[in-house]
Amino acid sequence: MIWLWVTSMTISSIFFIFILSFLILRFFRKTSALYILKQWWLSFEDRLHLHQSFKIPLYDHNFRENQLYRKILTYIDSLPSVQDSDFTNLFSGPNPSDIFLHLDANQIVHDTFLGAKVSWTNNASAGDSASALVLRMKKKDKRRVFQQYFQHILSVADEIEQRRKKDIKLFMNSSAGELSRWRSVPFTHPASFETVAMDAELKNKVKTDLDQFLKSKQYYNRLGRVWKRSYLLYGASGTGKSSFVAAMAKFLCYDIYDIDVSKVTDGSDWKTLSMHTTPKSMILIEDLDRLLAGKSPAVSLSSVLNFMDGIMSCCGEERVMVFTMNGTKDEVDQAVLRPGRVDVHIHFPLCDFSTFKILASSYLGLKEHKLFPQVEEVFQTGARLSPAEVGEIMISNRNSPSRALKTVITAMQVQSNVQGQRLSNSGSGRSSEEVNDTNGVICRESVHTVREFRKLYGLLRLGSRRKEESVHSGPIDKEASRIEGRAG
Structure with a gap:
């Protein structure tokens, strides 16, 4: 009897232990208790070692952005362990299907390199002034892996940035007094050299010049010159200057820094x-002629000249500076345009027949049309519209x-009639011609100055509508809508 009782108690104990073990395992599997115990053990083990911390601030003591900070942050955000952080930010990429992880402020992420365990802490502040990344590693591992670890970080970050090279950003300057002087947004302008309506020979010259600049680091260093290049784009509004800037940036894969002079003190x-600003960037100043004609102390001639080629302009390489003007080169001080300050001059004329055919091919898919001779004849009379007006x-x-072609013809005829009335009233006309010089300056020929077209909208609407109604029985949709030339 005693033996049977002991046996039954043993079976009951085993069954109880089995049930208890099952419940404990189920508890650990369903909850984070096992993870918490693991973290406690790692924390206890961590306290048995001496550690050293390294701080990488966002800004250096001169309030310049620390490029190492950006590279390390790019590397950290690529770590799989970021997903295990207590708090992680999710962002969409340039493509809607892309999702990027970003370590949140004051969060820790762990990494392993050559058997050494390290941790990174994102010490971010609201105003960015004290933002920093903190690396913590065991002292016994420092001499063994420190140099190799940072070389590994830079290599991975460069590889990631190379993959994202086509993701161009547009930077806009903030008001003086803010520590972060530039704010960025993704630059998604669709223009490229393939879509820009421009003389093919001139376009190829610009592309060759830009491509040669990208490969000329050693050449510039040998000459003792800063590795940068500057371009002047000038012409009437609506001739494609802004689109050309976008095409240049996409060809170079450079970020654009667009300076809002109203925020410069x-x-x-x-x-x-x-x-x-960073290397491999394009610095853009628009409407240079209008800015220099103003009375703002921030845009004095001396301040602009110093910005273009002063000693501070030498504090960065592989930069392209682009200036745009809506007028002619004669309207600004020639000291601004001397060689060394502006290397390449590119004129953007009003639309001629060759440009019109490029636009017709792009916008309407036309290589030839029975109305082309009539359009060419109107162009030969001296009538001109901007490419933006024709495109609209x-x-x-x-x-x-x-x-579309008939409306263009009507618009140019009305513009030509108004121009003839102005010439008869004034008794004089003016023309200008831009010629290629021998200093490598790129230009295009133009024989007409900018005409005011906004006053012709009413005439264009009436004349074009009457002409179309005599040909078509149905209504014409918005053929004489408001045509307002804008650059780009």
Whole structure:
């Protein structure tokens, strides 16, 4: 009897232990208790070693952005362990299907390299002034892996940046007094050299010049010159300057720093903005002629000249500076345009027949049309529209190429009539011609100055509508809509 009782107790104990073990395992599997115990053990083990910390701040003591900070942050965000952080930010990429992880402020992520365990802490602050990344590693591992670890970080970061090279950013300067002087947004302008309506020979010259610049680091160093290049784009509004800037940036894969001069306070602020730009970037100043004609102390001639080629402009390499003007080169001080300050001059004329055919091919899919001779004849009379005005007419009438061409003809005829009235009233006309010089300056020929076209909208609307109604029985959709030339 005693033996049977002991046996039954043993079986009951085993069964109880089995049930208890099952419940404990189920508890650990369903909860984070096992993870918590693991973290406690790692923390206890960690306290048995001596550690050293390294701080990588966002800004150096001169308030310049620390490029090492950006590279390390790129590397950290690529670690699989970021997903295990207590708090991680998710961002969409340039493509809607892309999702990027970003370590949140004051969070820790762990990494392993050559058997050494390290941790990174994102010490971020609200104003970015004290933002820093902190590396913590065991002292016994420092001499063994420190140099190799950072070389590994830079290599991975460069590889990631190379993959993202086509993701161009547009930077805009903030008001003086803010520590972070530039704010960025993704630059998604669709223009490229293939879509820009420009003389093919001139376009190839610009592409060759840019490509040669990219490969000329050793050449510039041998000459003792800063590795940078500057371009002046000038011409009437709506001739494609802004689209050309976008095409240049996409060809170079450079970020664009667009300087809003209204937020620049004085000459020193120009220098601060220049210091906070990065290599492999394009610095853009639009409407240079209008800015120099103003009375703002921030845009004095001396401050602009110092920004273009002063000593501070030498504090960075592989930069392209682009200036745009809506007028002629004669309207600004020639000291601004001397060689060394502006290397390449590119003129953007009003639309001629060759440019018109490029636009017709792009906008309407036309290589030839029975109305082309009539369009060419109107161009030969001296009538001109901007490419933006012609493009807007073609967009509004893209479902009827014939109607689009007739509307362009009507618009130029009305513009030519108004121009003739002005010439008869004034008794004089003016023309200008841009010629290629021998200093490598790229230009295009133009024989007409910018005409005012906005006053012709009413005449264009009436004349074009009457002409179309005599040919078509149905209504014409918006053939004489408002045509307002804008650069790009």
